[in-house]
Amino acid sequence: xxRTYELMFIVRPDMVDEDxxxxxxxxxxxxxxxxxxxxxxxxxxxxLAYTVRRFNDGIFVLLIIDGTGAMVHEVERRLRVxxxxxxxxxxxxxxxxxxxxxxxxLRDAKKKISAAPAAPVTPEAGGETAPAAV
Amino acid sequence: xxxxxxxxAATGGETxxxxxxxxxxxxxxxxxxxxxxxxxxxxGGSREGGRKYFRRKKVCxxxxxxxxxxxYKDVRLLAGFVAESGKITPRxxxxxxxxxxxxxxxxxxxxxxxxLLPFAGRAQ
Numbered sequence: 001x002x003r004t005y006e007l008m009f010i011v012r013p014d015m016v017d018e019d020x021x022x023x024x025x026x027x028x029x030x031x032x033x034x035x036x037x038x039x040x041x042x043x044x045x046x047x048l049a050y051t052v053r054r055f056n057d058g059i060f061v062l063l064i065i066d067g068t069g070a071m072v073h074e075v076e077r078r079l080r081v082x083x084x085x086x087x088x089x090x091x092x093x094x095x096x097x098x099x100x101x102x103x104x105x106l107r108d109a110k111k112k113i114s115a116a117p118a119a120p121v122t123p124e125a126g127g128e129t130a131p132a133a134v
Numbered sequence: 135x136x137x138x139x140x141x142x143a144a145t146g147g148e149t150x151x152x153x154x155x156x157x158x159x160x161x162x163x164x165x166x167x168x169x170x171x172x173x174x175x176x177x178g179g180s181r182e183g184g185r186k187y188f189r190r191k192k193v194c195x196x197x198x199x200x201x202x203x204x205x206y207k208d209v210r211l212l213a214g215f216v217a218e219s220g221k222i223t224p225r226x227x228x229x230x231x232x233x234x235x236x237x238x239x240x241x242x243x244x245x246x247x248x249x250l251l252p253f254a255g256r257a258q
Contacts (some may be wrong), residue, residue: 008207008248010249022228027205048249049249049250049251049252050249050252050253050255052249087247087248088248089206091244099202100202103202105201107200117180
């Protein structure tokens with residue numbers, strides 16, 4: 001039962017890049033060893049909207065985990081144990097992605113239907129997309 | 135007749151900027167006492183003096199621009215729907231439709247949790 005999760009966490013701003021990379025790779029290995037996949041994205045230092053553990057800045061990291069809930073549980077446990085991590089949030093995204101795909105497909109289908117009769121008239125297609133850009 | 139046609143155009147030109155500025159300073163308004171008639175209450179309503187206002191009906195930004203993905207990571211987008219006090223702006227002020235407001239408020243709450251948006255007050 002594979003699901004997609006987004007796990008975002010914040011580490012303290014004074015954390016060195018090496019340590020951060022090490023942390024991410026250990027998290028990654030814990031996921032991959034259980035048969036999931038993990039992608040990471042470091043957003044870099046950002047200002048926090050409010051003070052967390054007396055920090056006003058933090059390094060934001062986004063993990064995209066493809067796997068089971070047990071893997072996410074393990075990653076969360078590790079984050080909780082790691083002292084440099086000051087905050088994290090897990091969001092399940094697969095259902096949302098599915099919903100968006102469905103909408104996209106529907107829209108594409110509609111576009112095709114509307115484009116088919118008006119195929120010889122190309123400017124109309126341009127006029128159709130223009131309002132969306134506004 | 136000519137005057138009548140002229141009047142709504144003039145008032146429309148006058149009220150539009152006023153409404154804009156009022157909308158941008160939305161949070162302060164909540165501190166005030168009784169509010170005047172709400173902007174954009176409906177198409178054409180008469181106020182004191184019998185002056186007629188024609189306001190454009192507010193439409194859902196997400197429906198118009200076909201933004202389906204309302205994500206907690208998109209702080210720029212979400213910040214537009216949060217008052218300066220940090221509160222989520224109600225639908226009646228922004229014109230967002232119910233399904234989108236539901237997603238929006240969820241995303242804002244998630245963003246608050248990860249310190250992307252403030253719970254109260256503006257971000258330092």
